[in-house]
Amino acid sequence: MSFAPYAAAAWLFVIGLYGVVSSQNLVRTVLNLSVVQSATYLVLLGVGYRHGAKAPIVADIPTNSRLVDPVTQVLVLTDIVIEATVIALLLALVVQAHNRFGSVDPADLRALRH
């Protein structure tokens, strides 16, 4: 049972990768990429968890209580907001590709180059 979050993260990673490989629409590729990213969040937060510990906010609990690791939370926190803008950049690329080639199918993009 103690391995469950890591197993879930590995599953999400591989199934997201399968989505990226098998999609016929570039927008779907980008959305499946976000599933892969959430697998990494799961691993990071799973590493930092301690049994019976509280959130690292000491506004109302004594400062020497048992707390969860805050460093991994910092990594995931900024990453989530950055992920949204990187997906926006990828979607802007998809829109431009569709504008030039008339299709969002990755196979079509290759053919029209010749």
Place this chain on the structure above:
Amino acid sequence: MSRRVRLALFACAGPGLLAVLLLGLHGLPAFGDFHGVYGLLVDRIEPHVRHATDIVTGLNFDLRAFDTLGEEFILFASVSGVALLLRHLRDEDDEIERSRSLAEHRFAGASDSLRLMSLILIPLLVSLGVYLVLHGALTPGGGFQAGVVLAAGPLAILLAGRYLALKRVAPEWALEAVDSAGAAAYTLIGLGGLIFAGVYLKNFLPLGTSGHLLSAGMMPLNSIAVGLEVTGAFLLTWTEFLDQDVIVAREEL
């Protein structure tokens, strides 16, 4: 390579990747059994050393502020990339000018109740965003989350169906100014640390009593800078995507 070849390749590589991942993750300590030294040390000393009750924000904007500088500029670069890619598509400039003569645009589905709800949402979202920015060092919050909430305020105008009103409230030059001001402010605050405390991004302002609004030194300032930048970034991204299809489509009605 065609889709079939890709899938065939993945059928061999996928299960192998899954097996290697599971094998690798087995080496980690069991879930809940955290042994790291740095995290536990920060948990114990941070409220005394920096007077911030939210330890995550304390790490984000003070102890590891340099990492946040890097992340902030990743955000800035992606938004610049989006603006660069999508403005190139804007070759219908005259259509935008013609559409400005139409006084108010209404979306077909924007009923009166939706407009009323959006009107109620705008002050709620803006005040929640400002609260989250200022209380970054005290409770869960901080610049990153608050920036998105603040950006959602003007977005409610879009929900009410008044896209041109959104353009008047948040014109492009203002969004760019806000975004760049946030990024520059964060860098300059770090420079203050260099001048007054000898180390770039070191906390140089008085720390105050923990739990009060004006405590934890430069953390509220950093939080405000990042909040400004994230707000500008998200609103800029949204308007870049929405610009052409909303304005040009309404022209054809």
Place this chain on the structure above:
Amino acid sequence: MTVLQAAVLILVVVAGTAIVLVPDPLRQTLVLAIFGFALALLFFVFQAPDVALSEIVVSAVGLPVIILAALRKISEQTARRESDEEGSE
């Protein structure tokens, strides 16, 4: 690992698999919003409220607006291309 954590983890895995299996990008956006909410719930029961707050605002507000606007622009470019082709015939 409490029962609550296990239940939310199962929800996250099911939602994540559902995103990959849905064929239409428009419906995928809706499932992505649900997945984001489940993920925020998971972060909350892992004692990370800052991260949960961040995930909620991004996946409920930030991402769907961007994705829907991009889909709208793509469908509109398709429509314009088809009308151009009809006009030139």
